Amino acid sequence: MATVSGLFDNYDDALTAVNKLQALGIDRAQISLVANNSDDWYGRDSATTTSTTSHADGRTHEHHESHAGEGAATGAGIGAVLGGAGGLLTGLGLMAIPGVGPVVAAGWLVATGAGAVAGAAAGGAVGGLVGAMTSEGVPEERAHIYAEGVRRGGTVVSARVPDEREAEAQAILDAESAVDVTARERVYRDEGWTRFDPEAPAYTAPEVQRERARYRA
Numbered sequence: 327m328a329t330v331s332g333l334f335d336n337y338d339d340a341l342t343a344v345n346k347l348q349a350l351g352i353d354r355a356q357i358s359l360v361a362n363n364s365d366d367w368y369g370r371d372s373a374t375t376t377s378t379t380s381h382a383d384g385r386t387h388e389h390h391e392s393h394a395g396e397g398a399a400t401g402a403g404i405g406a407v408l409g410g411a412g413g414l415l416t417g418l419g420l421m422a423i424p425g426v427g428p429v430v431a432a433g434w435l436v437a438t439g440a441g442a443v444a445g446a447a448a449g450g451a452v453g454g455l456v457g458a459m460t461s462e463g464v465p466e467e468r469a470h471i472y473a474e475g476v477r478r479g480g481t482v483v484s485a486r487v488p489d490e491r492e493a494e495a496q497a498i499l500d501a502e503s504a505v506d507v508t509a510r511e512r513v514y515r516d517e518g519w520t521r522f523d524p525e526a527p528a529y530t531a532p533e534v535q536r537e538r539a540r541y542r543a
Contacts, residue, residue, distance in 0.1 A: 327356075328492040329462040331484040332499030333475040333507055335541045337361050340481040343502040347485050347495060358433025360455065361481035363420060365531040368430045423455060426477045427528030435459065435484055456522060459484060471511050473522040479534035480505065505541075 334340040340359060348354055361368075422428050435458045455476075459469040464484070472482045487495045529537065 327486045328489050329459070329464055329484060329486050330492060330496040330499055331459065331464055331468075331472060331482060332496075332502070332504040333472055333510070334481045334483065334502070334504055335479070335538055336503060337367075337481050339503040340483050343483055343499050343504070346498045346502065347483075347487075350491065350495060350498065352485055352487050352491070352495060356434070356486040358435035358484045359431065359481065360435055360476055361430045362426065362476050362479045362529075362534060363428040363430045364479065364529055364534045366428070368420065423476075423524075425522065425524035425526050425528060426455075426473070429476065433484075434486070435482075462486060467521075468507065470522040471507055471514070474514060474519065475505065475507075475510065477522065477526075478529055478537045 332340075332343060334343070340361065344357055344359060347357055419431065420428060421431055435455060456466075456469045456473050459472065460466045462484075464472075476482050483499060485495055485499075
C-alpha cells in the first residue's frame with residue numbers, strides 16, 4: 327500500500343476529493359480527513375436559543391429551543407458525503423489538537439482501536455497526526471507542512487491505496503484545488519516558520535479566516 331495526501335484551503339474541495347477517491351474504488355476505511363474547526367463551522371447549530379412570550383396578565387414565559395437536531399443533521403450530511411454510516415464516518419467527531427486547536431477528524435490518521443477518535447490522553451493527538459503520516463511513508467518534512475496547514479485553517483486528506491493506484495489517486499488530490507505544498511512551504515518559511523510546533527498557540531477564528539482569505543485572493 328502507498329499513502330497519498332493533499333492539503334486543501336477549502337473544505338468542500340476536500341470533500342469532493344474524498345468522493346472521487348471512493349469513486350476510484352478506494353476503500354473508505356482507508357481514507358482519513360482532518361479539518362480545522364476553529365470557527366466552529368461543524369456543530370455550530372447545536373446551540374439552544376431562548377425566546378420570551380408575554381401574556382395579557384403580565385406573566386412571561388420562556389421558550390427554550392434546542393438546535394441539537396440541526397447539528398446532528400449537519401453531521402449526518404457531512405457523513406453522507408464522506409461515505410455513509412460506516413468506514414470513514416467511523417470515528418468522525420470533534421477533538422482538540424495542541425498547536426492546532428479544534429478539528430473535525432475521521433479515519434485512520436486520528437483513530438485508535440475500532441475507529442474511536444484519539445484524544446491527547448491516548449498518546450498525543452499531534453504525535454498521532456504527524457507520526458501517523460510519517461509511519462505510512464509520508465516524508466516527515468511534508469507531514470509537518472500538512473499539520474501546519476491544518477493549524478492555519480486547512481483540511482488534510484490522506485488515503486492508503488494499492489501501489490498500482492498511487493499515481494491516479496494522487497492526481498485526484500492534486501486536481502481538486504489542492505494546495506501546492508512546495509509553494510505553501512516557501513510561504514511559511516519566508517515568514518520564519520521551520521516546522522509544526524505543538525507548543526505554538528492555536529490560530530483563533532479571526533486568524534483562520536484571514537489566513538483563508540489571503541489564499542483566496
